[in-house]
Amino acid sequence: MDIHVNINGQAVAWRANPGENLLDVLRREGFASVKRGCNQGDCGACTILVDGTAQRACLLLAGQAEGRSLVTVEALGTPAEPHVLQQAVVEHGAVQCGFCTPGMLLSAKALLDENPSPTYADVCAALDGNLCRCTGYKKIIEAVLDASGRLRK
């Protein structure tokens, strides 16, 4: 079946089994930033934006993506021109192994799109479904708060 989606601003049609996990399809199509962690919705490594909301790619089937607008970290920024969130994460040393970072960034982006002036507690709540097993959360939360300040300027 052809699955028509808008991915990172581009309209595409993917040939896929409608019962395949969207995570598998995304990785096959080259969106390697979407990581496979627990594969059951717990860890947040495969978080993407679906019509602007943070969701788990591992809990969606390809058929459910039909007609939806998807965003992965590939669309956020480039090494030469990183997104403010990416820049803040680098500057705050909020990355060690980096496995959870794409999911963290997208949960943070969804938060800032909805609430440009989040509190510390708002950031914790928005990221509470993204597990990090090496950096810890403090620097990540500080980076998101810093990015929100820069975006408001």
Place this chain on the structure above:
Amino acid sequence: MIENAKVCLYPKNPGEVVRILEQEGRRALILAGGTTASQVRDPGVTTLVDITRMAPPTDALTHEDGEWFLGCNLRIQQLAAHAGLKQVFCGMLCDAALSVGSRPIRNAVTLGGNAVSVFRWSDPPVALLAMDASFDLVGPERERTLTADRFYSRHPRRILKPAEILKRIRVGVPSGRHGGAFFKFARTAFDLAVVDVAVCLWFDSDICSRARVAIGATRNVPWLSTRAARMLVGKRLEGKSIRAAARAAREETKTADDIRTGREYREQMVEVIVRRTIERAGDNALGV
């Protein structure tokens, strides 16, 4: 991966869903939020039915003539954040919705999926049972409405007839003095419930005239502790009656060990959490 899925259909209204389910029978699998359905490994499934494209009001939350209408495709996060619903029974359904998983999970999970494919530890169904919600179903023959007591008298999958779906849930806006509270007791912020309790209380001046004490995470569906309610009705809400109700709820609890905790601990926690939730509902009602 549902390996033998050949097609995904996008019906536009409940009638179309029912027709597809009638035609396809066990070959069809409903996808709402997909958070449980995507984990299904059934080689017999060939047709996926994405019901989230149904036209409004299946994804709407509206208020009319003293009742809230909650469409089956509302996402749990929409419920959690709804300002109007925060006024109904002191926001207990919003609290229950907010306790579901993490934000990305709540963005995906639908009210209908959560209500029908209920797990032992599911949170919103416990609040819906305490609030005495009504469940509007659409099937091949006719539409019918079930009370929450009936809907959760056993697993809803066994209550729904073949090709029948849940279209919406209705919650009445109580009049007079009343209060509600929901309490999830879990090991961590993100974990599934060890015990869930939801309580609704109605008052005639300061005498409790009606009580619904719903308990979750102890059996495969949420249940009402009628003995606890009996200890409250006709009395002032005070330490003695609240403690007696909490004890009664514990005595009525039938539960088992699981990976989260043992039976005995869970029974003890039923007593503790029922007591706290009644106190909270009472405070909400009496304006303490």
